Amino acid sequence: MSSIFRQFYFFLIALFLALPLIVVAGVSINQKQTLAFPPEGFSVSWYGEIFLNPEWRNALLASITLAVLSAALAVAIALPLAWFLWRRVAPWANIFQLLGVAPFTLPPVITALGMLTFWATAGFYGQPWTAVVSHAIFFVTLPLVTLSLGFTSIDRSLVEAAATMGADDRKIFRTVVLPLILPYIVSGYAFAFVLSLNEYIVAYMTVGFTMETLPIKIFNALRYGYTPTMASVTILFVLTAAIIFGLVARFGDLPKLLGAMASEGK
Amino acid sequence: MRREPAQTLGDYTPLLFPAAMLTIFFVVPFGTMIAVSFFQRQQGGFYTPAFVYDNYARFLSAFFGGVLGFSLMLAIAVAVCCVVLALPFTYLLTRMARSVQVLWLVALLSVLSLSEVIIGFAWSTLFSRTAGITNILVALGLMGEAQALTPSFGAVLTGMVYQAFPYTVLVLFPALVRLDPTLTEAARTLGASPLKAFFTVVVPALRNTIVATLIMVFIFALGSYLLPQLLGRPQHWTLSVLITDQAIYQSNMPFAAAMAVFLVLVTLGLVALTVIAGRKGEAA
């Protein structure tokens, strides 16, 4: 009986999480350009629209470029920091760990506003690369957390063993540490990439007046009424996120990445 | 290899790039924002450097008192709803087969990564008159006529719970995985029904985790900047929405910055509380 209750509870949660997406998926295949559910007719043309309409295509390209570059920069910032904190005793350097976690912990509006005032003051406001730097700082938390987790899972005696065999710090990093940490680099990158792809407020406050990423484009479109392309882009985003996180789970240990270190039992 | 102190200046080189990036592009912007919060607003343009308290003084109105009160109340409501929904869910999830867990985690991460724009759009569609949930109820014969459920407070709350629920589960997940499963088994052998075991063992044993999670979800909900705007009426706007509005549409950067500084102070106070709660948890 309690098992039936549990299944019902899980079903309700699943319904709650999926329902908005189901409705959006439904309206995305509407034949006409009206917001209607259940869908009237069937058409995948609104998915084609993302790639064919130059405005949506440019926004898509801008979003992907931004996500690729900013996630890479975030990893480039997080990796040496996490490595240093693992390798050295330097209590004061923990301040940088704190700084790395802060942008993501604070309400996003604050980071966004900080960036806006900073770029405006510095005179670079509206230039595309400022969005890359802003996103990298905003999302540096994600690779930093996965990499810190990854380093703590490396057995230090492996490094000692390499040292007894004549490897110096640099060689140890390249031959032992890097291969072991690689899965964490990949998943940290994946987390930052997906979130950057979806991010609105920081992108909007830094480059919103000069260019459009997909979330900005959706929001702008939303203010002027409904177009079905919004629905198809939403579904595209959900699928992209699900595929990327699915791949991370397929090739990595997702529960462990999410902090479940003690995986005793099941 | 033991962790060792840096011997030479050269040992600090790996720190150089991250430290510079975080300082220039986080600490300095943060400082800039604080500075701007004391600047004088200029009509039409941006602002001029000055040192005035006007921007902070504007808080002391009934209107902003109301906004702050509503923001805090809404964030508390979201945090409580999320924890109440997510705690039994996460507890049961950690007791399931690994493959099921992974499936749910992928789904939760996917929802968590959705931008507020998309969540707002999806829920406004679901709550709309033409394509919304009421159409389903009409089709099932439970309702006479489809109607719009937005804008309303319920819509704002639902949207924000939707946004924060995956976050809540992911915050609770590590603590619940580490919870010794024999504790509930022991309670059951000692005569507690599963429900009683949950309330007499799981909940009290996780008291500090629950408090910390409530605070973290509260902060998360405070940051919601679009949903109240997309799903609610102007009286449902929160501090985050007002900051966005002032910064972008009213072009009043100093005032937006002052509100942001205020929001940071509220948040930092709560983070400090979380840390203290966490410390106590470790000590127990």
Place this chain on the structure above:
Amino acid sequence: MSGLALQNVVKEFGTFRAVNDVDLTVPHGTFVCMLGPSGCGKTTLLRMIAGLDLPTSGAIRLDGEDITRVPTHKRDLGMVFQSLALFPHLTVGENIAYPLRIRNAPKEDQQRRVDELLAMIHLQGYADRPVSKLSGGQRQRVAIARALSISPKLFLLDEPLSALDAKLREAMQVELRQLQQKLGITTIVVTHDQREAMTMADTVVVMSGGEIRQAAPPVEIYRRPADSFVADFIGQTNLIEAESDTLGHVRVLGQPVPGLSLLPGAAKATLSIRPEDVRLTAPGAGALSGTVTFIRDLGGTIETFVDVAGRQIVAVSTPRARPEVTVGQRVGVALTPDCCVVLRK
């Protein structure tokens, strides 16, 4: 019938059969130790008795009543977990009172019972301490007291002493046995430590591969093991093949052993010969001949390893009866019928 009875109990996890058709009767008031290597199904069996796992098929009866599908919390048992599972958010006293609180016992009764139990486990005055402040042995006692606080029908313990160091463990074994005899409570302990089982149990149940290999009093298990697994698992032994010719004369490694007979109709069998029953003699008539390969002097006992036709035989003796041999020396191994146990398989 008063006591616990398992009837054809089977437990499958997917395609893996963890417990295979187990029958066992535990009369009221007996102390049973389930002994076996890890993965033998003993813990699964205990969890099914507790109701934490459901059998795939079969029945579990307590005092004649079928409890197979009764939920754990309605079975009135006491269980001590390997991890102890003391509730970290409760004090010592609150932990012990938990089963009473759950049953809504009056506050005074709870208090009185806690005091009684604390006296029983020699921890008077500890009621208000947090469990995290206790030593390993004290935590152990609290877990036992908590399990006994409602005077359960069944007292179950899953590797209860494994977290303690060797000295403390031995002392606790004696204490646990004395406590059980005083209370007369039906007790089942799962352990992989044979000394523990021999010390405490009325009946030792040896399990392997999900099946019961033998259930008997400790001395019988040691003296008359049912099969080669039991003989080998309990204590040290020499397992040697014996052959019988058509006339019934038995030979061991080619050497006739007069007076020994195998099971009726069997031409071959395995013998179990305890090392302390092996006598080393001068090489020659009436004994197997072999070469000493290694001598292990443990102070209290001396183990002599002898190679006989490629088979290794171990003899154990006390320092007083130390055999006068050196490595490489040829010796005789004397076998008498009364020291050979003929195994079923």
